Amino acid sequence: MDPTGPYPPPTPEPVVAAPKPAKQAKPLAKRVVPPRPVLSAAVVLGFVGLLYVVEAIDTVLGGRLDDDGVIPRDFSQWDNILWYPLLHGDWTHLTGNAVPLLVLGYLATSAGIKQFFQVTAVIWLTSGLGVWLFGSYGSHIGASGLVFGFLVFLLVRGIFARSALQIALAVVVFAIYGAALWGVLPGRPGISWEGHLFGALGGVLAAWGVARDARKGARATLDA
Structure with a gap:
């Protein structure tokens, strides 16, 4: 056989299409819609029902x-911090808090139920401790501290998280509930503006903590 003669053409290798990269889920810290909306609704409704x-x-x-x-400043009553948002002066007082709690509380579950409980605990304790340390004398009750905390949390978390969607949602929330922020200032007698103020500060603290933890988690993933 002539070694210089023609050889059959090589069989071409089959072309395998590269798999499409999986679409990455939006980080929890930047979500605006709860990942499990039915569970979120059940949790928030359950809390308001408890009230x-x-x-x-x-x-x-x-x-x-x-x-x-x-x-305030009564050491024999310090443990009331643990349940004061559950108490209300009357049904009108409760109803006034229930509606914004349902709306703002549901939106605050956008990063999951675990984070919602963490945010709620920060607001709850910040509001209660602030009132105990600096509040005017009397029995401070009501979930309005939580309302103001959730409101401010939703308003500022997008800034800490650098999330355009959350900032856009904050604009909508502010348009609906922004006027309520005047409640952090002294006003009508019998209204715990201190609870509102420290609840709002708790919302800022919670938003900062959520964004900080998200950044730590992102750095840990990159280093892994």
Whole structure:
């Protein structure tokens, strides 16, 4: 056989298309819609429902629970910080807090239920401790500290997280509830503006903490 003769052409290698890169999920810290919306709605509805149960019990007891709010600088009543947002002066007081709690609380679950409980704990304790240290004398009750905390959390978290979507949502939230922020200033007698103020500060603290933890998590992923 002639070694210089023609050889059959080489069989071409099959062309395999490169797999498309998986679409990355939006980081939890930058979400505006809860990842599990039904669970989020159930949790927030359950909490607001608990407030109505407590108010019903208080009504049966003739309003005796209203004296168990935060009493500033009274060391014998420090533990009232743990449950004062569950207490309300009457049904009107409760209803005024329930609607914004449902809306703002649901939006605050956008990074998941675990983070929602963490944010709620920060706002709850910041508001309660602030009132205990600096509040005017009397029994401070009501979930309005949580309302102001969730409101401010939603307003500033996009700045800390550098999220355009969250900032856009904050504009909408501010347009609806922004006027309520005047409640952090002294106003009508019998209204715990201190609870509003320190609840709002708790919202800022929670937003900063969420963004800080997200950055730490992102750095740890890159270093892995």
